[in-house]
Amino acid sequence: MSRQPEKSLERTSDFLVATTPITAHTLNASKFVAHLVSQGHRVWWWCGADFQSYVRDLGAIPLRMSSACDYSIARAASYVRGSSLSAVARVRRLYHDLIVGRAGAQCHDLLRIIQRIGPQAILSDTLLLGARPAAHLSGVPWATFGDGPLLWSDEDTPPFGAGLKPMAGRAGRHRNRNVQSWIDNRVFGSARAHYNKLCARMGVEPVPNLRMAGLSPRLHLQGCAPSFEYPRSNLPDSVRFVGVLGTTGVRNSASPGSAASRGRGSRPLAFVTQGTVRPDLSELALPATRALVREGYDVLVTAAGRANEWRHEFATSPEGGIVVVDRIDYAEALAAADLLVTNGGYTGVTMALHAGVPVIQCGATEEKADIGARLEWAGVGVAVRRTRAQPRTIRLALGRLLGQVGLQSSLERMSAEFRAHRADELGGRLLENMAKVA
Template sequence: MKVLIAATALTGHINPLLSLGRRLAARGDGVVMTTAERYREKVEAAGLRFSPCDDGDAAAYRETDLPAGPERYRREFVRRFIDPIPVQAEVLHRLVEAERPDVIVAGSLFLGVLPLLLGTRPRPPVVVLNVSFLFLDRPDHAPVGLGLPPARTDAERAHYAVLKAGMDAAFVDPVRAYADAQLAQLGLPPLPASLPHSIAVLPDLFLQPTVPEFEYDFGTLPPNLRFTGLLPAPSAEVALPDWWQARDRAKPVVLVTQGTLANADFGELIEPTLAALADRDDLLVVATTGGRPVEALRGPLPANARVAPFLPVDAMLPEVSLLVTNGGYGSVSQALAAGVPIVSAGLTEDKAEIGARIGWSGAGLDLATNAPSIPALREAIETVLVQSRYRARAASLARAFAGLDAGSAMLAGIDDVVRTRWILRGIAA
């Protein structure tokens, strides 16, 4: 089988698609992956063919002139993911003609697949691998993006409906209108629903790399949706540091990260976490800067802390007692799959929703802020470390993850949609 993979040029989006690409290639499928040129070496090192997609490095765009809030998030979303649609779609059309793939597998924010899904040109089946929480429209009328847990009462549902009207006016409707305008310029019909909901329901198959226990009850799910569990992370590109091997293993480890995107200001989470735990001689505090220089951290490094630009987190998590994170979906999923409880503090991008699920699931605490105070962090970390119910709930989720073979589920799903397309072609012929 010939597979075309399309990935948004962000590490958290690239890695799961690379992991799936390796599995496809390992069983003998021909795989070509398109993304930004700067990921060529990484793609080729995975044994996949590379084809560049030059969308002007749109995914790395940051809006620096606005405070956190719907307008800033709208501008960033539009620039990162909607503006590249024409370029990405043209790349896909060209590769479909040149490669004749049996299936396209795209990350959920590689929106260049929308013209294929909405257009009338012949196309192979399209599989979307989600890189975030399940962003279907909520049956309790909660707006997507504010990080609200499921409503428990009619009064909460009514309140959520009011909030949704405001969120729709400020973010959802303008984003949908902007995307529809882009599609119209390409001669395509408008989206059938909100943009996030459309991304989930339009593909032939939508893969959600988590377990149902970490998602809300959406009622009847779309027939194209499949929960798969988590693909193991790609082999670490960095070795375990010497200090990790030589550490005092009697001391619990607290790992803190701001990911690789929302890490421009370490004063939001990493620095206050280091400060909150600076006097804890009974802990080892480990931080990763997501590729930024360690020297970007301000102030002296506490004696109980170790910092590195990158760390082999997948290899370390089984021995980590707590993850402190701004809510990146990949790191959160990895932690839960390893049974590690979480303290979350982040509101940008999709992080409010991911943090809300951490709190709702019982696997940790969600501080629901971009910049938690040192006392708030200290109290939350102590609570999660001391109260066994958080680790017990994280362990329960880890068992659920272990019960799903993500690789097999994803490959089987891809095979199913390809087989169905060939059957339909045979019937039509």
């Protein structure tokens, strides 16, 4: 059943939300949508076929993507695993085919929808690159939300995609400039050229780098607390930190509500997850579970819909309890957990920090190295830069984490800062203000 608005405003607005058909990039708009719906606004949500019922349950109006824009999570996953191509070549192919390659069709779809519904504002995620030209051509105010490391950079900040930590002084600035130039030109250069050709055909200004194609210059809602991002000397006022994202409002009926309590015994509890893009649990979940049980933990594993296939591999040992489930509410699991072990998805990591839970992050694909570097820089976790872990690797990482000086105080400060930022209210009000100005 759809949620009904809690109250109506004298003057409500129509909002158009547009999200990439990847689970996290779609569902992470939920808190903003929930707030807008609760305030009586009408929210139209253009998304993939897999998310239509969720949108309805949240009280928004689903708009179906055309087949030229939609793709499955399996299709997206095929670009980041199971290929003989190098990591750089896989990223190039992903952007050429799915990110930039769909931007023209996205823009066409969105312009048609904008003409029909006349929204006062548009909100998109940073991978939906067709939103920028659609907003420019229609004149509708455009905002973005970030559910990955902040894309804005300067000479004092390590570039996105490099997995580097800050380095002070001239040497650091020299490093940052050179690495950023290499990433912009060698990794994303062909995709940027393709995108700028599309913009030229539409009469839209080109972008100096591909990062700026998905970052609104008017309002960007960054899904974290300020202390989880590197400080920047030239950060514009348009970038606003709003706190942790994730789903809200509608409980996933597939999530076993008692799983976290079943995983909680007399021993500390570790929550282990690989997300939805990498379903081979032998990469991390299985070796991590074996290591953690040996180190005295009970373990709760989420298997992304493949629990039955993998459950026999997680045979419960005499030393501790292991619970394997298909899906679970992350907030529920983290409320009971003492540790998160993950391949490093941004939303899962930020949810752990919101809950004050330390993180062991293992992963080297996508933006994982950037997330791991931020965990170590902030003193709230450790990173292992490999996709496939061994039990010994996890045990060594756990030793590093527990031996980290000031870990608990860093977690407490970070958690308090996250809790002070309510993404639904803060982001929702900023979007409302943008629509009113328009």
